Amino acid sequence: MINIALLGHGVVGSGTAAVLNEKASQLKRVTGQDVALKYVLVRHDYDVDYKEKFVYDFSVIENDEDVRIVVEAMGGINPALDYVTRALNKGKSVVTSNKELVAQHGRRLMELAKEKGVNFMFEAAVGGAVPVIHAVRNCLKANSVYAVAGILNGTTNYILTKMIDEGMSFDRALKQAQELGYAEADPSADVDGIDTCRKICILSDIIFKNHVYPEDVAVEGIRSVHIEDVNILKKHGGCVKLLGVARKAGEKLMVTVAPFAVLDKGVIGATDDVFNSVQVETDNAGTMAFYGRGAGSLPTASAVVNDICECVTAGGPAYEGWNGPKEGFLADVRQVPMRYYLRVEADADKLRADFEGAQVLHSGSETAMITADICGRELEEKLSGYSVKAVLKVF
């Protein structure tokens, strides 16, 4: 019998309880063990049919040697970090869906788990149901990855999809997302890119073996995405997506979160509404991508329960070696050459002369175009005399 303790009973926690119950016989078949919920840590009492499992004090879970796996579904750093640390110290494996916790403290918790010979798993913290952590850990053993890019936040992707498909303004699309419960009353963590940033930091650690902290990443949200640019790109078969991107730049790693002009066909451009996707660029396998529901109670819970199964069947800790803390391994995004989408109040011919190799998408009183590869710093200099309406990185 594998006893599970669940910390938190919100969207993810209650979904996890439901999936554990609904799939009990399937879990027994695939793991060879009975997997059962023993405790649910809650703050106050209310009515569910497994109310007898409610506890209000974490030390009950911490001190019960029969609890083998702790699922942290509370979110936030406090008290999650304290509880997770204590659970690992007691030799319990931990599964979490908490991206903030993993982005800030994941590497330290992985090290602690390894030291204790248990697992610290967090598939649900990145991309919801999309098994991207599992895939990059287990399916790329014959590859080196040089870039990863993802649509990692369903709320912003829903807003952008509304802008692209229905011509809505950002403000109206945000309001609709709030009415549907996709966006919170304070939408900052989503629309300002903070949530996406946490997730690309986690992916960067697992893929590139260097932990990237959110505060070190240049993050731009989608508040300044104009419907004009969405429409111009749409006419050319493109769109705008909020991406988290990590890419090798020589010996360094470039990590950024920003709204990108997506021109490419492929999975990223086809990921609409609340779906998430992650594209990985490798040397041998080429481009690979993983797609699925980025949020929601049951999709996220299904990733949590899959991690629980891995904890049960794993021989030892799923541990990533890493390169250790490294000063200065992050590249300055503005020093890495890439293409940019520009909309500028200027004549196309004048701009063409200043930006050799640019592709003009729209001309009139304003000109929209895609530049050739250029560094952000150089771009700024070249644009200094112009009235610039929009600048987007190009995917």
Next chain:
Amino acid sequence: MINIALLGHGVVGSGTAAVLNEKASQLKRVTGQDVALKYVLVRHDYDVDYKEKFVYDFSVIENDEDVRIVVEAMGGINPALDYVTRALNKGKSVVTSNKELVAQHGRRLMELAKEKGVNFMFEAAVGGAVPVIHAVRNCLKANSVYAVAGILNGTTNYILTKMIDEGMSFDRALKQAQELGYAEADPSADVDGIDTCRKICILSDIIFKNHVYPEDVAVEGIRSVHIEDVNILKKHGGCVKLLGVARKAGEKLMVTVAPFAVLDKGVIGATDDVFNSVQVETDNAGTMAFYGRGAGSLPTASAVVNDICECVTAGGPAYEGWNGPKEGFLADVRQVPMRYYLRVEADADKLRADFEGAQVLHSGSETAMITADICGRELEEKLSGYSVKAVLKVF
């Protein structure tokens, strides 16, 4: 030291040798063992820098107890089946990229491997570099799957992409694919859907725990796809894709290979050129999809080498339980209700009267429309008085 024997030295075999060599230190790091090529079974001698590993008689490999993993990259049933069976009987794990072998004999070989306590792995046989076998085995433990659909053949997808993007006829696109080496001189296995059929049979076994034999599947290729229908669908944001589909239909399983009208946004419609993708429909996680290069030397070899790593690190055989042989578990495709795309030489109003709830895409001397859900048998009856130009299943 883990000694590998490679059977065959064509596109996949030579790629596997290259990846094993190139990634030797990475493989040692991820598996904890030296993984090295000991033998390459070839038919005749030629010049490569590891020529000393060439052998011409399988029994050398069979009888060498130091060979722990045999990679079968010969293709076809004979002598692959004989060699794979003998390798498993000697307690060696087998990794293969041979879809024909796995589609026809995979279940029997999985049973034999289990009996011998070794692995029989075949990621590269379905979707090339796309880790779909791994994902459905390892990432869906908290889900039940009710449908799987895939673009599983790069050659036909390349041809269809040319038809969609450039308005080429089937014949011209096929010729171009042949000139580029994507299609063989005899393209039947690809364009008639045989290759896709083998792959959907393999996926059906792993996902639905019942082995489906290619000869029991209704298969339609892409020779009869008209550019007119491609263009009509394109105008409505859709396209035509050759799909292998397996879907639960009550207690039965519907398996089919056919060109589908794809209306949905999402990964399947965004999979172009020689890329493959597989979409899985689940109860808890909802829709998931996996995308990548479906063929090519290094992408396929990277899947083979990843399987090799799994053989090295696996505690025991990766074995799927199954439901055993079951008479009559396959549904008749023509008795399962689904939407159809029709192009008929008839007036739209007359057709609308006969097909309630249909959506007209094009009207003129011919009418193109999408029906509501209807069984194929009933559709045939309703169409019996009409001059029918095209019928496609709708995805």
